[in-house]
Each structure stands twice: as structure tokens, then as C-alpha cells.
Amino acid sequence: MDPILVLTQALNGLQLGVMLFLMAAGLTLVFGIMGLVNLAHGSLYMAGAYAMATAFAWTGSFLAGIGAALAAAALVGAVLEVAALRRLYDRDHLDQVLATFGLILFFNELARLIWGPAALFVTVPAALSGTVEILPGAPYPAYRLAVIGIGIAVAAGLYLLIARTRLGMLIRAGASNRIMVAALGVDIRLLYTLVFALGAALAALAGAVAAPILSVEPGMGEPVLILTLVVIVVGGIGSIRGAFVAALLIGFVDTMGRAFLPALLREVAAPATANAVGPALASMLIYLTMAIVLAVRPQGLFAARTG
Incomplete structure (x- = not known):
């Protein structure tokens, strides 16, 4: 197996992982603090x-x-939270799923x-x-390296925000006991709006850096949402640290x-069989990974809401 190809695909996996983290960080913040399942x-x-x-x-x-x-x-995100989602916080998760699924259809048709x-x-x-020649004879697209750098920088900045600032303290407190936070005089509605806007901005950043790599079209958010939900479950619902580790793992x-499973199958099976089965098995690997993680740690890699 070509080591340069392995290195290139590993960097591609890292690039996908940091983009998934940008998505998962916002979604896990929203779910961890608001208890809102936001399919939109x-x-x-x-x-x-x-x-x-457009810009x-x-x-x-x-x-x-x-x-x-x-x-x-x-x-x-702020308008959506105030106008629609605020009414769903006290509803059960099924209502939230149905309402936010409706928002998916609305935004796709609007696009x-x-x-x-x-x-x-x-x-x-x-x-x-x-x-950029990362090793002799191993060039790698500079843009993809920049995406990796952006993702790591955002992860570091998000850690500092959550762990070292007053807003981060309120976010962590709201995730632990939002009723007590509200009783202490914190405007919990404003906090929720800020958190949702932050999560929306992180998702938009992922979409913006993906735009030169993928085509921009209606419905492009659904495939990445599925991967994001896998990341959140594997990492531990409500855990930013878990989202980061799980995003890199899933990516x-x-x-x-x-990249490699179809070729490996061709070593032990007929080429026609390997070519037919390999891509299907490759697409199942992330769900197999999720099943293994949940079998060992039902709460995910990190305990829920540990940040």
C-alpha cells in the first residue's frame, strides 16, 4: 500500500473530521443546554x-x-430561535423532531x-x-490544510469560550441546571438565543469552508447532518470535548x-464481488463504529454534559 496515499487519505479524514466538529459543536451545544433536537x-x-x-x-x-x-x-439562527423554536423547549422530543423536520423542507424550498x-x-x-509538499513527493492541497487549521483554531477558541469566560460559565451552568440559573437572575431566554446563534454560526462556517470543495445546492445539509448526529452520539450528547474526539474518529x-476497504476486499474476494460489496461496507463503517462505542460505553466516549 502506497504510504503517500495513506498519508493523503489520513489528512482528508482529518479535514472531514474538523468540518464535522464545526457542525457537531453547535448542535451539541443546543441539545446540551436547551434539550432541543434540531434537525434543521x-x-x-x-x-x-x-x-x-453569493458574497x-x-x-x-x-x-x-x-x-x-x-x-x-x-x-x-437568532430569529428562528425567537420566532419558532422557543415554543418547543417544553415539548417532547417527537414534537421537536417533527417541527424541525418541517423547517428542513421549508429551507430547502426557500433555497x-x-x-x-x-x-x-x-x-x-x-x-x-x-x-504544499508535506513530505517529499507528497503534495497536498493548501486549501484543505487551511480548512484543518481553521477547524483546530475554532476548537481551541470554543474551549477557551466555554472554559474561561463568563458566558462559558453561564453556558455550562445552563446545561447543568437551567432553572437554577434563571432563578439567579440570568436572562435564560437571551442566553438561549445567543447559544443558538453561536451554533448556527459554527454550522455556517462549516458550510462556507465546504463550498469550494462541494457543490452548493438545496438539500446539501441532510447528508452531513446524519454524520453529525453519529458524531454526537459517539462523543456523548452534550459534550464539546466528546464531539471533537468523535468527529476526528468518524472522519x-x-x-x-x-478509500481502502474495496481494495482490501479485492485481496480476498473476486474483483466483481469486491467492487459491489466494498462501497456498501465502507458506508456502513461509521455506524459499525457507533455500535461498538455504544456497546462499550452507552453514554458515548465522554459523559454527557461534561463539556
Whole structure:
């Protein structure tokens, strides 16, 4: 097996992992503090990608696209929380699932109405369009390395926010006992709105950095939402630390499985059988990983709501 190919796919897995963390961090914050199952989180990822594509087309600036994605998603998230989701906090999870699933359909149709059904494409910024030779004879796209750096920087910043700031203290307290926090005079509604806007901005950042790699189209948030839910379950519901570790694990397993499992099967089975079965087994690896983790640790890799 070519070691350069293995290294390249490992970096691809790391890149996927940090993008999944951006999604999972926001969703686990919302669920851990508000107890809200928000299936529309993938729609905020899509909104970030569309905001990036639109701002980049207007300005030609990648940074302007990132800023537009963050601002638009934070605003949409805050309005969505105040106008619709606030009424669901005291409802059971089935009501939350049905309501937020309806929001998925709404946002998908809204995207088709505004931008049309055709996919949009965002070019990689010129400064990051080349490759970096990480090892002799092993070039790797500079943009993907930048995505990895952005994800790690956001993870560090989120840790500092949660662990070292007053807002982080309120977030952790709200996750532990929101009734007591409200009784102490904290505006819990404002806290919820801020947390939801933060989660929306993180999802939009994932969508914005994914836009030059993937096509921007209606419904693009649903596949990544499934992976995100797997990450949250594996890491431990409500745990930011668990979301980070699980995102890297799932990204690595998914990428390496899709890259190498069909080839490995061809060593022990007929090529036609391997080519037919390999991709299906590769797509199942993340769910097998989730099953193994839950069999050993039913609460996930880290205890729920440990941050």
C-alpha cells in the first residue's frame, strides 16, 4: 500500500473530521443546554454555503464570503430561535423532531426559490489554490490544510469560550441546571438565543469552508447532518470535548474506509464481488463504529454534559 496515499487519505479524514466538529459543536451545544433536537441544523450549514457563494460572487473576496456566512447564519439562527423554536423547549422530543423536520423542507424550498435548483460553485481562493509538499513527493492541497487549521483554531477558541469566560460559565451552568440559573437572575431566554446563534454560526462556517470543495445546492445539509448526529452520539450528547474526539474518529473511519476497504476486499474476494460489496461496507463503517462505542460505553466516549 502506497504510504503517500495513506498519508493523503489520513489528512482528508482529518479535514472531514474538523468540518464535522464545526457542525457537531453547535448542535451539541443546543441539545446540551436547551434539550432541543434540531434537525434543521443542516439547513444552517446550507445557508452558510449559499451566503458564501453569493458574497463571493458579488465581491470576489473569500474573507467577505466567510463574514457574510457567519453574520447571515447567526441572524437567521437568532430569529428562528425567537420566532419558532422557543415554543418547543417544553415539548417532547417527537414534537421537536417533527417541527424541525418541517423547517428542513421549508429551507430547502426557500433555497430553490431564491437561487434555483441548479448547483452553485465557489472557486478556491487564489492564495490557497496551490499545494504544499508535506513530505517529499507528497503534495497536498493548501486549501484543505487551511480548512484543518481553521477547524483546530475554532476548537481551541470554543474551549477557551466555554472554559474561561463568563458566558462559558453561564453556558455550562445552563446545561447543568437551567432553572437554577434563571432563578439567579440570568436572562435564560437571551442566553438561549445567543447559544443558538453561536451554533448556527459554527454550522455556517462549516458550510462556507465546504463550498469550494462541494457543490452548493438545496438539500446539501441532510447528508452531513446524519454524520453529525453519529458524531454526537459517539462523543456523548452534550459534550464539546466528546464531539471533537468523535468527529476526528468518524472522519478518519469514513475516509479511510471509502478509500481502502474495496481494495482490501479485492485481496480476498473476486474483483466483481469486491467492487459491489466494498462501497456498501465502507458506508456502513461509521455506524459499525457507533455500535461498538455504544456497546462499550452507552453514554458515548465522554459523559454527557461534561463539556
